[in-house]
Amino acid sequence: MSAVTEVQNTTTEALAALLDGGDGSLVTLVAGETRVAAHRAVLAAASPVFKAMFAHDMLEASCGQVSIDDVEGPVLRLLVAYAYTLRAPQLPDTAPQLLAAADKYGLSALKAACERQLISQLAVETAAATAVTAVRHSCPDATRAAVAFIKDHLQVMATRGWADAVLEYPQEVNQVIRLLGEPPAEASSPTATGGGSTPNSDRQPHSGHSRTPAAAAPPTSARHTPPPDDAAVSHFRSLSGAERGRRLIEAAKVGAVEEVQLLLAAGADVGAGDGDGETALHWAALRGHAAVVRLLLSAASHPDARDQWWRTPLHWAARNGHAEAAAALLQAGADRGKTDEDGDTPLDYARQQNQHHLIEMLTQR
Helix, strand or coil, X not given: CXXXXXXXXXXXXXXXXXXXXXXXXXXXXXXXXXXXXXXXXHHHHHCHHHHHHHHCCCHHHHCCEEXXXXXXXHHHHHHHHXXXXXXXXXXXXXXXXXXXXXXXXXXXXXXXXXXXXXXXXXXXXXXXXXXXXXXXCCCHHHHHHHHHHHHHCHHHHHCHHHHHHHHHCHHHHHHHHHHHCCCCCCCCCCCCCXXXXXXXXXXXXXXXXXXXXXXXXXXXXXXXXXXXXXXXXXXXXXXXXXXXXXXXXXXXXXXXXXXXXXXXXXXXXXXXXXXXXXXXXXXXXXXXXXXXXXXXXXXXXXXXXXXXXXXXXXXXXHHCCCHHHHHHHHHCCCCCCCCCCCCCCHHHHHHHCCCHHHHHHHHCC
């Protein structure tokens, strides 16, 4: 027997029980200024939460009134309407809130219907909120759909919706980031700078000055990054803002995904720069650490941040041939037309270094 059929049968019995229920069969649900009168038997038949509430004769319920927390009035009305009709409303704007209420009150069939609505209306501006809702309320189908959508539309990470999600639901966003995983590591080794030198030791990257080869750091997969450890996050939070920013840059240099994640959770400033104005995103792009690039972009790091010579992270990814980092930047909205102080664009950098993959990528529309 399906869940819907079982609920239908139970609701039919509940409606029959109303015949002799008397005045005591009614209860008033209160959400803010909204008051909805309903039959106890119908609510109990639809929701195990209401059933337990009435069975234990809660003080509020015994007085004929129940306050409903965390549910807005219009959503409460939809919830009660579903209990009577078993028909999920087709209201896209309300689907996330109704799903949360259905999850809270154990209306599994309504929750499933709302989950399908969320999947059907995935869009760039709302994908972050959908992913967070899916993770928070254990919706596996919607979680998979949202993650797949974000993988195909990485510009989601540059939206206001993503930035809001990072601020309000950092743990859920971290889980989404882990599910996104990391693309396969690039076959070629990085040609960017290493050691203690800064990217700006070469004022004009096209001048032919060589760089010290970077020590190859093993690629770290965001898929296997554990959740942020509370103790570690607390430790980083105890540091000054300047120190957190410095450590974020150092972690980006070596591709330390887990440490970057912890520092972001601790509130490290993604816009912090070193002595030459290079941000963590500059360094991650320069070294080709695509997973770190994605993490920083997900934390609202500006894809067109400039150093003191006006170079953007895309300039560095293009110069050093880091296609995956460049792709992440472009998909997050990086402007390929930005010029440095000499008037050179990322495409100019790629051409000067004969980075054929980047030339092709940057000339595509």
